[in-house]
Amino acid sequence: MKLNHTFHAEGISAGYNDRTVIHDISLEVPSNKINVIIGANACGKSTLLKTLARLLKPTSGEISLDGKSISKIPPKQFARMVGLLPQSPIVPEGITVTDLVGRGRFPHQSLFNGWTTADTEAVAEAMETMNITELANQHMDELSGGQRQRVWIAMALAQQTDILFLDEPTTFLDITYQIEILDLLTDLNRKRGTTIVMVLHDINLSARYADYIFALHKGKLVKEGEPSHVITPALVKNIFGLDCTVIEDPISSSPLVVPIGRHHVFQNNVYS
Amino acid sequence: MKNKSMKYIMKGRKRRHLRWLYVTVSLTILLFIVSWAMLLLGSTIYPVKDVISVLLGEEIKGASFAVHSIRLPRMIAGLFAGFAFGIGGHIFQTMLRNPLANPNVIGITTGSSAAAVFCIVILHTSNAVVSISSIVGGLVTVLFIYVFSKGKSFSIGRLILVGIGIQAMLNSFISYLLLVGAQQDIPAALRWLSGSLNGSQMHDLPPLILGVMIFAPIIILLGKQLSILELGEQAATSLGVRTDRTRLLLIVSSVCVISLATATTGPIAFVAFLSGPIAKRLVGAGYSAIIPAGLVGANLVLAADLVGQFAFEVRYPVGIITGIIGAPYLIYLLIRMNRKGEL
Numbered sequence: 001m002k003l004n005h006t007f008h009a010e011g012i013s014a015g016y017n018d019r020t021v022i023h024d025i026s027l028e029v030p031s032n033k034i035n036v037i038i039g040a041n042a043c044g045k046s047t048l049l050k051t052l053a054r055l056l057k058p059t060s061g062e063i064s065l066d067g068k069s070i071s072k073i074p075p076k077q078f079a080r081m082v083g084l085l086p087q088s089p090i091v092p093e094g095i096t097v098t099d100l101v102g103r104g105r106f107p108h109q110s111l112f113n114g115w116t117t118a119d120t121e122a123v124a125e126a127m128e129t130m131n132i133t134e135l136a137n138q139h140m141d142e143l144s145g146g147q148r149q150r151v152w153i154a155m156a157l158a159q160q161t162d163i164l165f166l167d168e169p170t171t172f173l174d175i176t177y178q179i180e181i182l183d184l185l186t187d188l189n190r191k192r193g194t195t196i197v198m199v200l201h202d203i204n205l206s207a208r209y210a211d212y213i214f215a216l217h218k219g220k221l222v223k224e225g226e227p228s229h230v231i232t233p234a235l236v237k238n239i240f241g242l243d244c245t246v247i248e249d250p251i252s253s254s255p256l257v258v259p260i261g262r263h264h265v266f267q268n269n270v271y272s
Numbered sequence: 273m274k275n276k277s278m279k280y281i282m283k284g285r286k287r288r289h290l291r292w293l294y295v296t297v298s299l300t301i302l303l304f305i306v307s308w309a310m311l312l313l314g315s316t317i318y319p320v321k322d323v324i325s326v327l328l329g330e331e332i333k334g335a336s337f338a339v340h341s342i343r344l345p346r347m348i349a350g351l352f353a354g355f356a357f358g359i360g361g362h363i364f365q366t367m368l369r370n371p372l373a374n375p376n377v378i379g380i381t382t383g384s385s386a387a388a389v390f391c392i393v394i395l396h397t398s399n400a401v402v403s404i405s406s407i408v409g410g411l412v413t414v415l416f417i418y419v420f421s422k423g424k425s426f427s428i429g430r431l432i433l434v435g436i437g438i439q440a441m442l443n444s445f446i447s448y449l450l451l452v453g454a455q456q457d458i459p460a461a462l463r464w465l466s467g468s469l470n471g472s473q474m475h476d477l478p479p480l481i482l483g484v485m486i487f488a489p490i491i492i493l494l495g496k497q498l499s500i501l502e503l504g505e506q507a508a509t510s511l512g513v514r515t516d517r518t519r520l521l522l523i524v525s526s527v528c529v530i531s532l533a534t535a536t537t538g539p540i541a542f543v544a545f546l547s548g549p550i551a552k553r554l555v556g557a558g559y560s561a562i563i564p565a566g567l568v569g570a571n572l573v574l575a576a577d578l579v580g581q582f583a584f585e586v587r588y589p590v591g592i593i594t595g596i597i598g599a600p601y602l603i604y605l606l607i608r609m610n611r612k613g614e615l
Contacts, residue, residue: 055509079512086506090369092499098281099288099558106500107512112491115285124278133277133402139557157510210564 005066005162005195011076012061020059021047022219029163030152032193034186036206039216040240045199046087046167048216052085052101053165065163079107085152087168091140097151098136101126104158126157130184136203146177153181159186164188166198170205176200182209201242207231208254215239222226223248231255292559299554299567303351303489306574310347313582314338319476341473349472349537350573350590352480354547356533358569359491360526362551366561367499367522370428372605374545375410376598378435381539382442384531389446389464393453402477407536408528410527413438429609466591467540469577476536483532487525488566494522495560515545541591542598543569549601559599572597 007029014150015021023045028051037045050056052063070078075106083104084125091100104126105119122231127133132151140148156164169185170178182205188194200206206213207227215223215230217239223230232255236244242259249256292532318326318335326332326339361374375381387409391397397405416438421431446464463470486590497518500508508515530544550572551564 031372050506055506075514079510082510084506084510086510088504089507090502091597092502092506094557096284096558098284102285103503104511106496109496111496117483120278120282120285121274124274126283127281128274128277133280136277136281163470165510177608254466 007063007065007163007195009052009063010061012051012058012063014047014058016047016057020219022051022216024061025219025221027214027221027224029195029197030212031195032062032189033195033211034189034209035195035197035212035214036210037197037214037216038203038206038239043239044219045216046216047219049084049165049167049197049199050216053082054078055086056082076107079159079161081157081161081167081225082163083159083171084165085156085167087171089152091148095140096136097127097132097138097140097143098123100140100151101132101154101158104155107159122160123154123157126154129157129188130154146173146180147255149173149177149181150184153184160192163195163197166196168199168201180204185209195246203231203236203257204249207256208249208252227254231257277614282413283301288556288558291553292564295551295554295564296567299564299571303567303574304573306571306578307347307351309578310574311339311343313578314343314430317591335371335489342382345472345477346469346577347574348474348477350469350577351570352477352484353469353533353537353540354543354570354573355488356480356484356529357540357543357573358547358551358566359488359568360530360533361546362548362562362565363491363498363526365520365548367501367519368428368431369502370432370609371549372432372602373428373435374548374611376542376545378417378432379439379442380410380413380417380435380496380527381530381534381544382439382446384410384534385464385539386442386446386449387412388535389449392577393449399476399479401594403483403532403535407528407531410531410534411524414527415524419589440611463538463589465538466589466595467534467538468589468591469537469573472537480536483529487529488536491522492516492524492560492562494525495562498522499560511608535549537573538591540573541595542555542602543572543594546594546598546601547572 009025009027011024011026013020013023025048037048039045047056051058057071065073066082101123102119105122106120122216124133130153132147132150132154135147135151136211140151143151151262153166153169170181173181185196186209209218210227213224213227213230215235222239223235231246233244233246236242236246236257244257244259246255246257312320313320316334316338318338321340322332322335326335361376364374365371375587384406387407388402391402391405417435421427421434423430443465450464497513500511500513501515501518505515546560547565547569551561551568555561555564572594573590576597577590580588580590580593
């Protein structure tokens, strides 16, 4: 049912005020895959994500969706195809879960028409996917961090876009909730074919959950591909400046980065 | 499973929607009652049937004059000005996410007043010019606040403090104008400092009525966009809202209704400040409080004017009464913000 989309960026640079953060990046987002952007702090991960999702105008270069320049697509139409969950959206005071998720329906509504059954259906489905149906009539301020994040993602799902961008959806969450969120996003991708592009902080979770990785360093795209191809000791050294060894994850057989550091190095059964 | 959860979701939505409806209908009924009270009460109390006949064009000695020349204009001025202050204040508070950030506190109404007083006292211009300059005065004040509070990064605390400063300056300018103005203009001082419905006349009202009829629908139609803007700039953009355009349209429309109201009645103290929070508490979150805020504003002005006229031995202008209600709330908010370290 899901369409394939070609999402293509050609030589884009972008930044804030006079400061260029990302330089001359060209990429093609693989459709129906989970794509993860990795890189050190302040390397331009979020900037790249925002530029692709049209929150930031590139200073040069061109981004196209299905062959059409995204700057030429009307905002609401774009919002029906591409959704983005920002890193720290604001919770309106006293709002209930359903009403917040319902805001995701905005691009599907016009100036005069009210709430439709299609809206309720989309909200119900999004809430079921994120396992928050029983929270429907609760207030946001009564929820835990993990629950709140699921509500936000449900809002983005209610938008019913084929492409979903997420800016660090697992930050500030306990490890249990991080896994839960990533599992739910994987369900979404496998069941509906939603193309996911997200920034993740944790390189090992990225390696496990990503089908495809974009590695950024100082605003440039330095490597891309499947995790087993991208995640190598050389790359980690290059972009994070960290010495490490990469082993096979015993659970997922994806690459697992084991940092070396200066202490606690155990070799040949002898502490050095 | 899906049907069940759809029903569950709809149940909650319906309950909240009904609450919105109850609140709006009750406020409308209440407004109807106080509006009638404005027409019936006065130094002479006329029976309802007399007032109705007078309104329908019949001549009744005494009643005709009192209703047509005094009570009706007073009621209409209060109704429209209150509605304008209510929605305008609510828009500012919602957009800036702070109840303190409203036209009364940050000096937008004072800017409109200053322009209006200047036109009336110094230039002796016509009504139309007064209305237009009060709008310009309001917009220029917004621009000044924006420029002075911009800094390196936007801070709502700074905006509020800059606004309070600008308001103080404008208030002293108004006092100066009234001092250099002609003697007969001095009684008008109270109107321009706290707002009053005294001396409202039918021929002063068209700009306000027209302004509310044009801009209030624009604001109400943008309510959906406003509720998305509440989620923050990025979320709003990714949901397809043209944030800059929406914000500009909302600010200009709000300033227009507020300035026109100010030009007609003076800056009736704290109505723009109180209406939004009261309306929001009544309807609960998640539903647009724009119309309820307007209705609360109109109710507040008319009820306060009735209190000012009849509750004491001396007649007080409406702004004094709303000021008495509003000031403690302002102090409460300042203390709360200070505790949270937002100022």
